[in-house]
Amino acid sequence: MSFRVYFVTPDGVSDELVMAAVRGGATAVQLRDKHAEDAAMIAQARRLRALLAPLGVPLIVNDRLAVALAARADGLHIGQSDGDPLRMRAALGPVAILGLSIETGAQLAALPPGAVDYLGVGPVRATATKPDHAAPLGMDGLARIVRAAPVPAVAIGGVGAPDIPALKHMGCAGIAVVSAIASAPDPEAAARDLAQTWSHA
Numbered sequence: 732m733s734f735r736v737y738f739v740t741p742d743g744v745s746d747e748l749v750m751a752a753v754r755g756g757a758t759a760v761q762l763r764d765k766h767a768e769d770a771a772m773i774a775q776a777r778r779l780r781a782l783l784a785p786l787g788v789p790l791i792v793n794d795r796l797a798v799a800l801a802a803r804a805d806g807l808h809i810g811q812s813d814g815d816p817l818r819m820r821a822a823l824g825p826v827a828i829l830g831l832s833i834e835t836g837a838q839l840a841a842l843p844p845g846a847v848d849y850l851g852v853g854p855v856r857a858t859a860t861k862p863d864h865a866a867p868l869g870m871d872g873l874a875r876i877v878r879a880a881p882v883p884a885v886a887i888g889g890v891g892a893p894d895i896p897a898l899k900h901m902g903c904a905g906i907a908v909v910s911a912i913a914s915a916p917d918p919e920a921a922a923r924d925l926a927q928t929w930s931h932a
């Protein structure tokens with residue numbers, strides 16, 4: 732799996748927007764909707780999985796283990812207060828992709844060995860997309876965590892194309908973005924710009 736351009740969806744995302752991001756070059760998709768009913772999220776995750784699987788693009792579900800299981804998603808992303816990673820791993824099985832948010836060096840130090848496949852590290856900067864975000868790490872704080880990470884780490888929170896060279900060179904496996912794609916006038920072109928910038932960095 733490649734996390735180079737990891738599209739994290741805004742609430743209420745359309746299937747069309749997700750597919751535009753993937754046409755542009757998004758390599759992974761996280762269905763994140765903080766307000767949808769479980770049933771609606773399961774239905775959308777099933778549709779997206781059917782569209783994305785033939786393209787080799789994994790679908791990760793944010794927060795909701797039951798949705799990930801019901802939709803046979805490729806994986807689940809959890810935060811520090813979303814449950815025990817070891818319990819999630821046991822429920823998902825060994826093949827599923829499990830991601831965990833890391834906001835501090837102390838959280839990284841407490842990571843149970845072997846529990847998760849990747850880390851989402853952030854926020855790099857303050858972002859209106861997640862009003863309850865932790866204190867921004869800045870590039871230096873991010874680099875300290877990324878360099879110590881035992882599994883691939885993606886940068887999240889207020890990041891965009893201009894950050895890519897620095898993030899790639901510090902060792903990030905990719906960038907996870909909402910607004911850099913979803914709020915762009917042309918989401919497909921924005922995803923293409925992120926993917927090409929990553930390739931050339």
Ligand SMILES: Cc1ncc(COP(=O)(O)OP(=O)(O)O)c(N)n1
Nearest residue numbers: 794808809810811832851852887907
């Ligand atoms: C790739 C990635 N990294 C971090 C997060 C944030 O997860 P969390 O801290 O659980 O916050 P919410 O997204 O649930 O608001 C993420 N979703 N994806």
Ligand SMILES: Cc1nc(C(=O)O)sc1CCOP(=O)(O)O
Nearest residue numbers: 853854858860888889908909910
């Ligand atoms: C979903 C999410 N998690 C974050 C974290 O720091 O864990 S920041 C964030 C929102 C990222 O959106 P944008 O790319 O628009 O800044």
Ligand SMILES: [Mg+2]
Nearest residue numbers: 794809810813
């Ligand atoms: Mg969460």
